[in-house]
Amino acid sequence: MGPLEWNIDPEIIKLFGVFPLKYYGLLFVLGIILAYRVAKHIYTFENVPLERLEKLSAFLMIGILTGMRLGHCLFYDFEYYSEHILEIFLPFKITNDGWHFTGFTGLASHGGSLGAILAIIIYSQKYKTPVLWIMDRIAIVTPILGAFIRFGNFMNSEIYGKPTNGNYGVIFVRDDMIPRHPTQLYEAFSYLLIFGLLWYLYKKTSVVQKQGFLLGILLAVLFTARLIIEFFKENQVAFEDGMILNMGQLLSIPFILAGILLLVFSKKQTLYK
Template identity: 30%
Template sequence: MFTHPQFDPVAISLGPVAIHWYGLMYLLSFVLGWAAAVWRTRLPHVDWGREEVGDFLFYVVLGVIVGGRVGYLLFYQPRMLAADPLQLFYIWQGGMSFHGGMLGVFAAAAWFARKTGRGFFDVTDFVAPMVPIGLFFGRIANFVNAELVGRTADVPWAMVYPQVDLSPRHPSQLYEAGLEGLVLLAVLWWFARRPRPRMAVSGVFLLGYGALRFLAEFYRQPDAHLGFIAFDWLTMGQLLCTPMIAGGVLLLALAYAGIGQKEARA
């Protein structure tokens, strides 16, 4: 059994300026995501340029931050939002939803596609392999901050979070960092290394993330104010992942059926 190191939530302090782990992880995610996207432009079947990657990154940042915050309040804290709508702007207080951030990125992709004349799925197929980078660092930030802890466990690697209680728990943040981050990253980069039908890469992302997050939720403590949504085991995270899994299967079926498709450029 292990004990959480109880990290200082402030990663770097420069006089009056304090950089929290969340901010640092978001910065790392965007920088490394940009670098990975630039590297992908070198692949012969990818017709994106370096300048386009930089332009699109701006919209992605907005989509992640705005969508993540709105999604968190709508999906997990609707009463807080109803009581004080200004909570939408209190980003520094924490509280971001991946599913909301994903919808924000979809909106950014739609806007960028319209602006550049690309197809929507050409954009999402290109960006999908970089998303797990952000997921990995986001879960590491959750671990550092000792939040979104796991359910009680008696496994040898169980961890006590003194900030929460003295019960040994699954280090579910690390499970998710490994599954949604590293495993999904490896699968998507392997799959996207060659030309695929349009929508296929996006389909693999939706199916892969949805399935891995659904699995990880069995080890993660449900939100105290929500508990189980149904059947005494279904969590909000699993509920939100169900349409992702179905959507991923649908996109893959359409992609490989060749229904109105062409070879994807990314």
């Protein structure tokens, strides 16, 4: 059995003949819905009013999307967007010929993580809820959204891996005819496994009562997986070619260290009060 040839058109249809509906967007929305459903189960299980989750969800959506967009523009393509500031915030490419709708074509998961953390901190201050209580529970559902984003990347034939140098892997026909590591799927399935681990710990053990433990597990394990998988991934931007570790790996290290510190911190804490 040879490599899989992947040649799916990422665009499903153009709405009104102008706005493209893409698999990426649909999978992004599906990931949000599934993550929300699991979070709703957690809040119901702990007898926490669902209106709190609804308010938190609004904060998170703004924080995640803003963070993902700014993360891409600042970490991966600052040179371009520093001269095209409007394009950071608008889904258009502005040229001498006019404005061309493109959607937001650059999103960075590390930026989304930072945006989510900031959104939770702001929410916790506004509604007087312990920040680690929120983060521990949102940590459980975060890998679901991450997995579906990577499934979307696979449908887009983007963020793929290096050549396998063998008769296996995936050929992304829209780019070239080289068998490559489907690193989008590596990440997606690793994230689903991490969700399974966090869900098991939440349901079957008492670790959720330790402040920051589940968040620490998420940060340490997920970003370690990301760091390792990046070794099989093609660089996303040209300036990474001369780097020992690429941007995704460099950005993962602080999250891993933060996760380890949280795990150490959580072992010294009493139960939530």
